Amino acid sequence: MLKLIPPLISPELLLTLAEMGHGDDLVIADRNFPAESVAASTVTGRCIRLSNVDTTEAAREILKLYPLDSFVEAPVRRMGVVDDFSAVLEVHTAMQEVIDEAEGRPIRMETVERFAFYEAAAKAYAVVRTTEARPYGCFILKKGVIFD
Numbered sequence: 766m767l768k769l770i771p772p773l774i775s776p777e778l779l780l781t782l783a784e785m786g787h788g789d790d791l792v793i794a795d796r797n798f799p800a801e802s803v804a805a806s807t808v809t810g811r812c813i814r815l816s817n818v819d820t821t822e823a824a825r826e827i828l829k830l831y832p833l834d835s836f837v838e839a840p841v842r843r844m845g846v847v848d849d850f851s852a853v854l855e856v857h858t859a860m861q862e863v864i865d866e867a868e869g870r871p872i873r874m875e876t877v878e879r880f881a882f883y884e885a886a887a888k889a890y891a892v893v894r895t896t897e898a899r900p901y902g903c904f905i906l907k908k909g910v911i912f913d
């Protein structure tokens with residue numbers, strides 16, 4: 766444990782978040798996501814496994830440390846529902862609330878087709894695999910800048 770660092774943030778996750786720079790992408794994925802195989806293609810090759818936590822809670826804690834990119838229109842992407850691309854599920858609205866609150870402004874979340882999402886995720890810096898049970902709980906968060 767560390768002062769100021771949320772208990773959910775493991776040493777490996779803390780290292781990864783700190784290493785990342787502006788424009789790097791972090792994947793936060795549900796329990797069905799092919800996290801290990803996708804992670805193998807990422808910059809670090811790391812799949813960071815978080816137990817007993819869903820994507821909403823994981824993002825809430827990560828975003829206490831991690832700024833979202835304000836230089837792009839949509840700093841967060843999510844996987845679109847197969848055969849119902851415009852569907853917005855509860856796991857998505859929950860994430861929307863977390864990112865809006867973390868940044869203190871409305872954040873645009875872009876929807877990406879499933880296989881395009883896997884491709885984008887494979888180019889990310891690292892993958893965080895949660896135990897999220899809700900389907901389509903798969904997100905890519907682009908890191909921003911902390912200004913003094």
Ligand SMILES: C[C@@H]1O[C@@H](O)[C@@H](O)[C@H](O)[C@@H]1O
Pocket residue numbers: 795796797798799847879899900901902903
């Ligand atoms: C069809 C999709 O398959 C995997 O990518 C899961 O991570 C998603 O939640 C969804 O179920």
